[in-house]
Amino acid sequence: MALLEIRNVSRRFGDFTAVDNVSLSVEAGEFFTLLGPSGCGKTTLLRMIAGFDLPDSGQILLDGVDLVGTSPEKRPVHTVFQSYALFPHMTVAGNIAFPLKMAGTPAEEIKAKVVEALNDVRLGEFGTRYPHELSGGQRQRVAIARALVTHPKVLLLDEPLSALDAKLRAQMQIELINMQKEVGITFIYVTHDQGEALALSHRIAVMSRGKVEQLDVPHRIYSFPKNRFVADFIGTCNLYDGKIAGVEGNVMRFDVQGLGGVTMAHPEGVQEGSAGTLALRPEKIRIAADGTDCADIGEGNRYKGVVKELLYLGDVTVYQVEAEGGAQVKALLANSGAGRIRFFEVGDAVTVGWPVDAGHFVHG
């Protein structure tokens, strides 16, 4: 049995349906992420698990027991808030001691547990400081230590890293992974940052407009998006609407306006003539100077085009190539050549190409 089970949960605010008949289950010890743009219902779902909001219909079961009717202070579920919500009038130690005090833990035990929790988040020396005397990353660690000190069954994290700068965020991501592994507590993590979700999670539920669009492990979410929304939301993706023109065994021809016929893998159960979208990741596309061939793509697809724009990002460059038919192709190239700044300039005539198995067919 799953640790947390969400069954047909809906939540409406007036005419707006924030969470629309969502069902999912989270296993014990899992790092589970709710990912989606703002307004997709992920935070509402999190607040319902914490108990700050109640579903209009459906059940939220923890260890098989419905949580609806249990007030937030009695749920064995703690939250790390986006703003950290540290108590400004208490020291770091006081903040961490708070949930222990509320649970009626004896004073001696509190002292020992607070010291242990402080050491766990490498803030051993900071017990007597006040929150305003800490840096953003330190506050973040106090918030996590405070939420974990009573060993809740589930830890909810509401965009906890969004206030940190990029470097610190990357460092905290690694710390979160290690911390979760160490304590073995189930983490339910809410974020709109797809990179963060891919890096941290065991499983991801991609949400949009109150519904779960896809629930899977990170690499499958990235490589095999279930629909156009997921393909577009996760990472960068070339998306081409078209129609299946012909099927030959496990390969099919997919007609795209402005590009022509694309040879790609034929997904099971999809009929010839049906419409769909070709999702193609920029890093799977090769570019070669006009007149030379794209290496190692074999029987794959090749199109002539001109570099229209480029985005130099240091480690990689993103080239936007306009194919002869008018379609735009985004391709990503690592700037790995010795002494090379980048391979092509705007206006260069090039050939773009990709292997048969690079593209992924998604419905509508």
Place this chain on the structure above:
Amino acid sequence: MADAALHDAPRNVANKAANKSLARWLISGPPLLYLIVFFVLPCLIMVLASFRSPGDYGGLAPLHDADGKLDLSWDNYSRFFEDFIYARVFLKSLLYALTTTVVCLVMAYPLATLIAHSSKKYRDLLLLLVILPFWSNFLIRVYAWMIILGPQSALSRGLNSVLGLFGIEPVTLLFSGFAVIVGLVYVHLPFMVLPLYANLEKHDPALLDAAQDLGANAWQRFWRVTFPLSLPGVFAGAALVFIPALGIFAVSDILGGTGGIMIGNVIKQQLLETRDWPFGSVLSIGLTAAALLVAGLAAWVARPRRETHA
């Protein structure tokens, strides 16, 4: 040219700094002067007067007596400490002011919470209602309580008929310490509500969510989060209520009768009726000292402390 500009740069900076400090003095000078002339100097005059003798027909006796000796003594202070009656009025005034402060706090806290939590639309209306009494005359508002608490009022008669059912003697509400405190609370309540509201309105609601999430029930959330965070507002409100309530004489004059006299009444009496300025000055100094003492005590109680466990 470029050199000249470079040499000018530090001078410009210096000029700017001079201009800035001049501007500062121009802005803060007039109010400072006002305070010196109309507050600090009168205080010093009062301190000096407290050591002098009263004049035969009020005011002050000449600074030098007939023999040309300086007429300064501690006599007025000895009189204050010799007659227990003044200390008693002082203590009673302190008690009235403290009671008023506590009652105001207890009444204002829920009201300020309600206002802080109401939607923007009603918030302004409620705040307006709080300050609305200021739009009518203070004395009229206090006189109104004379009628409300008077023996013929519906309140008095209703209360006494209920007491009569239990065989309790009728009580008089007006002209008592009770009436004074009712009046003091009524007059000072807005001064407690406004700073409390200003404080509570700034609280981050996420803190209460966090407290609840971490296992605190409504009672614990109030005493461990809301109340400690509201202490600056509590102390601001308490100071705004306690200090004026301690020195006031109009309310006790109208509602207190002979038994409800406060130190303000005695000071007024000494200065305006008995015309004993020196002794009135001694009492005034005592009042200021008492207010400072209580405020200092409160500040000491509320001093920031660093605890390992909050």
